[in-house]
Amino acid sequence: MPATAEATHDVVVLGGGSGGYACALRAAELGLSVALVEKDLLGGTCLHRGCIPTKALLHAAEVADAAREAGRFGVRATFEGVDLPAVTAYREGVVARLHKGLQGLVSGRKVEYVEGTGRLDGPHTVVVGDRRLVGRHVVLATGSYARTLPGLELGGRVVTSDQALGLDEVPGRVVVLGGGVIGVEFASVMRSFGSEVTVVEALPRLVAAEDPASSKALERAFRKRGITVRTGARFASATDGADAVTVRLEDGTELEADLLLVAVGRGPVTDGLGYEEAGATVERGFVVTDERCRTGVEGLWAVGDIVPGLQLAHRGFAQGIFVAESIAGLEPAPVVESTIPRVTYCDPEVASVGLTEEQAREVHGDAVEAYEYNLGGNGKSQILGTQGFVKLVRVTDGPVVGVHMVGSRMGEQVGEAQLIVGWEAHPEDVTPFVHAHPTQNEALGEAHLALAGKPLHAHN
Ligand code: NAI
Secondary structure, eight states, rough: OOSSSSOOOOEEEESSHHHHHOOOOOHHHOOOOEEEEESTTHHHHHHHTSSSHHHHHHHHHHHHHHHHGGGGGOOOOOOOOOHHHHHHHHHHHHHHHHHHHHHHHHHHHHOOEEEEEEEETTTTTTTTTTTEEEEEEEEEOOOOEHHHHHHHHBBEEOOOOOHHHHHHSSSSSEEHHHHEEEHHHHHHHHHHHHEEEEEESSSSSSHHHHHHHHHHHHHHHHTTTTOOESHHHOOEEEEEOOOOOEEEETSSOOEEEEEEOOSOOOOOTTTTSSSTTTTOOEEEEOOOOOTTBBOOOEEEEGGGSSSSOOOHOOOHHHHHHHHHHHHOOOOOOOGGGOOOEEEEEEEEEEEEEEOHHHHHHHHTTTTTEEEEEEEEOOHHHHTTTOOOOOEEEEETTTTTEEEEEEETTGGGHHHHHHHHHHHTTTTHHHHSOOTTSSTTHHHHHHHHHHHHOOSSSSSO
């Protein structure tokens, strides 16, 4: 940093979401003086508009389904409907408790919390109102926003996930534009709450970043749940009229709905914040970094959704911690993108880590084997009444490089899958570990038994 500027802090973090606050907390823990700048609420998208509130909605959806389907398990119950204001109160309660806890962590670790909109003025200075915070290091962590499409104006019945969280009644008909992660999670919630739901996805399949087997199983399950899935369908235009929103597709189809939920991706928040002027490279709005989160400008780092790659809160946490430790001179190992687990919390859940079968074949050619264990053979899944699978992708005579799972609650199994892929385990390394019976976790064990040539509860 220039000799003329006196540092006010060791680290100034711009943005108090998952990446930013994790960085601030870890840096403070390591004895560095830290300022954390946030214009809205500490915790960012994940805590206030993303992961946490949407998973609370998904849990309420699961409870609604449990009530509706209680008879299947021999329990007499009647489903009388969803009281959305009460769901909101429950969701807000969860968020408020976590927010309070997080505020306590930040003040307890003596991080200086600065409320307001920050902007870079050169690589070491963040200006917030009339304050100039000068850091030996500055970490950019300004996150992402819900994108829309050109010509598709938000407002009224046309909403993103931000507004969809705050609905006070269940819409009769919903069109979800985009069958990615947000699209399928909201489609799942709205269907459980009683809406007629249509998902419109331009690509040939839902959750297109996942293994095609997962997309296929999810589409089948959604159809069974009465969700209309239109893949390979491109959006043309929408008109928000007096009684309904009309959505037109490029093939001429018109869909009428009470709500159009736009879930076509999230864009990085980097515009007008002085990043390029400070010397950072910004491409299509994203801040380009090396694998160590360095922007190429001495002392200027970037983490989370503004950095190209998986836009996941847990990636942000990991990168934030990594940068704090780097600044403190600990020389941590970089965050490995390929072993970051991915979970989509619709019903059924879709979880994965590592390579899809296609990706594995691109890397390893024909020396790839895949095995799909059907949850039909798993006792606990039968008890829960869920269908799905565990699919393993391995290098022939080599390690497991990808695990893909579909089924209610299967997201909870991704931790072991991550260790297997991350530690490059061969199926034979996994089989000596006895999996508890009866759990869904056994399905993971059984898949490895089968791939190691000794299937137990598997029909081949
Ligand atoms: P996404 O990139 O996952 O999906 C957007 C979808 O919209 C794509 O499949 C795309 O093909 C489709 N699309 C784009 N333009 C279209 C058009 N004109 N007509 C029809 N379809 C069109 O983005 P999404 O779902 O908005 O999520 C944003 C980010 O948030 C993702 O990176 C995701 O990882 C993250 N997220 C993660 C969650 C989790 O981990 N459970 C939950 C929610 C979000």
